[in-house]
């Protein structure tokens with residue numbers, strides 16, 4: 020079982036962002052952290068959580084570095100007995116708010132992996148995306164994370180943005196790999212509804228040629244691709260857990276949890292969540308939902324898909340794909356050698 024904690028505060032709203040995050044409700048931070056504890060207690064019981072059973076923790080958002088490290092202490096104390104030994108504990112952070120003091124405070128609490136929302140080292144591109152940090156902030160924060168003692172440092176880059184050129188991405192990668200990182204996530208810009216970019220669809224400019232080039236380039240630095248957007252010298256165990264369809268507690272306004280055939284959605288309205296963190300919507304999944312999700316997750320990652328979850332017709336289709344070298348079969352699992360084809364492969368399974 021995994022644990023996800025959502026921090027719905029951000030310094031500015033990025034133009035493409037559809038996550039549940041607020042820039043004007045910082046006065047609610049304290050009461051929000053208290054509400055998280057109330058939900059934690061409830062979820063630990065609902066999930067029948069045993070001591071030392073949680074396999075990874077991920078603090079995401081929003082921007083976890085908008086909350087002072089000291090304000091996480093009580094939550095960490097409550098979580099601690101349930102954590103297995105030596106597990107991955109990640110916090111996302113934005114370069115402008117991840118000060119050395121914050122990084123040091125989180126490290127001392129037990130966080131051992133930091134994932135920086137860097138997106139680019141190009142000033143104009145950061146402005147275009149309405150990010151609140153500068154390229155210098157990002158470099159400083161990553162170097163300071165290393166100085167504080169973090170061994171596992173990841174950064175996010177965004178590509179497929181209007182104005183992206185090989186040259187720009189090349190400089191982004193060169194800068195990224197000059198820093199002490201051992202994991203990188205590269206996300207294509209997607210235009211989401213109800214975001215400032217929704218009225219500017221031209222902001223997203225994906226070119227298959229550029230994407231393929233980018234993936235190859237990242238791998239040339241020794242970072243192996245283990246999911247369509249993820250590359251590293253190691254695989255994040257929290258990421259792998261999601262794709263392996265493990266159960267997860269989702270704490271916070273905007274988080275999602277999953278237990279067997281149920282998904283849980285705490286209230287995305289911050290004030291309502293604080294008033295009643297246990298007002299959680301439940302969605303029931305069918306066996307078919309589960310299989311479809313497992314196909315999507317497995318074909319877009321190095322985990323692959325268990326041969327036994329396919330029905331007869333799908334197995335036949337998988338055989339066709341093996342003949343065309345679009346799938347590989349090893350030890351009872353199908354593997355997709357080209358993650359960019361993942362969606363097409365799943366659609367073919369249902370055609």
Ligand code: SF4
Nearest residue numbers: 029032033036080081
């Ligand atoms: S920092 Fe992240 S969560 Fe916050 S607005 Fe930007 S993309 Fe969204």
